[in-house]
Amino acid sequence: MVDASGSVIGKKPRHVLANTTCRAVLKLDQVVCMDVFAECRALGRFALRDRGNTVAVGIVQNIIG
Numbered sequence: 001m002v003d004a005s006g007s008v009i010g011k012k013p014r015h016v017l018a019n020t021t022c023r024a025v026l027k028l029d030q031v032v033c034m035d036v037f038a039e040c041r042a043l044g045r046f047a048l049r050d051r052g053n054t055v056a057v058g059i060v061q062n063i064i065g
Helices: none
Strands: 045-050 053-059
């Protein structure tokens, strides 16, 4: 987790509370069309959903592999 200035305040949290910022590495099972937010704003945003509820939203900062 990171604070407002971007400094790391916790590594490997079990969960992230509402209105909290974190950096995460996501490994996907399927191919997804996405791009870095700085290059394409539309393809650089994502939302994570669980059973019809949005549980997280964010921007793509880096694509690995």
